[in-house]
Amino acid sequence: MSENSEPVEIKLEDFFASILQSIGKITDSQIAELLARSHKTISVAESMTGGLLGGRLTSVSGSSNYVIGGIISYHNRIKVAELMIPGSLIVRDGPVSGSVACAMAEGIKKRFRTDIGLATTGCAGPLPLPPAPVGQVFIALAGDKGCEFKELHLQGTRQEIREKTVQAALGLLWLELGGD
Numbered sequence: 001m002s003e004n005s006e007p008v009e010i011k012l013e014d015f016f017a018s019i020l021q022s023i024g025k026i027t028d029s030q031i032a033e034l035l036a037r038s039h040k041t042i043s044v045a046e047s048m049t050g051g052l053l054g055g056r057l058t059s060v061s062g063s064s065n066y067v068i069g070g071i072i073s074y075h076n077r078i079k080v081a082e083l084m085i086p087g088s089l090i091v092r093d094g095p096v097s098g099s100v101a102c103a104m105a106e107g108i109k110k111r112f113r114t115d116i117g118l119a120t121t122g123c124a125g126p127l128p129l130p131p132a133p134v135g136q137v138f139i140a141l142a143g144d145k146g147c148e149f150k151e152l153h154l155q156g157t158r159q160e161i162r163e164k165t166v167q168a169a170l171g172l173l174w175l176e177l178g179g180d
Contacts, residue, residue, distance in 0.1 A: 026167075026174050032060035034177040035067075042173070043112035044070035045083055045104040047095065047121040048137065052166045068112045073104065083107030096122055096132035101140035102147035109142045116176065117142040120169055122152075124161040135161055139169040141176055148172075 035042060044054050044067075054070040057063060073079045076095055080087050085103040093099045101121050109117025122137030123129040135156075140149035152168055154161045 026170060026179070028056055028059045030179070031057070031170055031173060031177075032063060032066075034174070034179055036062070036065060038177050040115035040177070041066050041068050041112075042116040042118060043068045043108045043114040045108035045117065045119040046070060046072050047074055047079070047104070047119075048124045049120040049162050049166055049169075050074060052162055053118065053120055053169055056166055056170060068114050071108060071111075079104065079107075083111065094131065096129060096136055096138065098138050098140070098149040098151060101138035101149045102142065105140040105142035105147055105149075115143065116173070118169055118173055120165050122161070122165060124158045124165075126158055137161065137165045137168075139165065139172055141169075141172050143176055 042057065044057065046053050051070070051072050054067070057067050071078065071082050073083055076087075076090050079085045079090060079095065079100070083104055084107050085100065089103060090100060101119050104119035104121060105117040107117070108114075108119065119140045120137070123132040123134050125134035128134050135154040137152040137154055138149050139152065140147055150168065150172060152165070154164045156164065
C-alpha cells in the first residue's frame with residue numbers, strides 16, 4: 001500500500017443497509033451507465049472470483065471506454081510480482097485480509113493507471129484456507145479517497161460465494177459512483 005493511505009474499514013451495517021436496497025436490482029447496464037457518466041476508468045484484481053468480476057464489468061457493449069483491464073492474482077506469487085504487494089504483508093496478514101485486498105486494489109489501480117481499482121480475495125471453499133474459514137471474503141476499492149474494504153462472511157456453495165462476492169464488489173462500486 002502507498003505510504004499516504006491506510007485501509008479504512010467501514011461498518012458492515014452501514015454498507016449492507018445501503019446495498020441491501022439495491023442488491024438484485026443493480027444491473028450490469030446500470031453500473032456501465034454510472035461508469036460512463038462519471039468518465040472514470042476501472043481495473044480489477046481478482047483472486048477468489050477468478051475473472052467473474054471483470055466478466056460482469058465487460059458484459060455491456062462499450063465497456064472498453066472505462067474498463068482498462070484486470071489481473072487474476074489467484075496465487076500469492078502473482079500478487080507480489082504483478083500487483084507489487086510486499087510478500088511480508090501477505091505473510092503477516094494472510095492473503096485473505098483487508099490489508100491485502102486494499103493492496104490489490106491500489107496495486108491494480110497504479111499498474112493500469114485507472115481512477116478506480118477494485119479487488120476481491122477470500123476463501124470460497126469447499127476447504128478452508130487457514131486461518132480463513134470458508135466464506136470469509138474481502139472486497140476493496142481504491143479511488144480518489146484512498147482505499148476502503150469490506151469483510152464479508154458468506155454462505156453457500158463455492159460458486160454461490162464467488163457470485164455473492166462479485167455482487168458485493170459491484171455494490172461497493174455502485175456506492176462509490178453515487179448510485180442511489
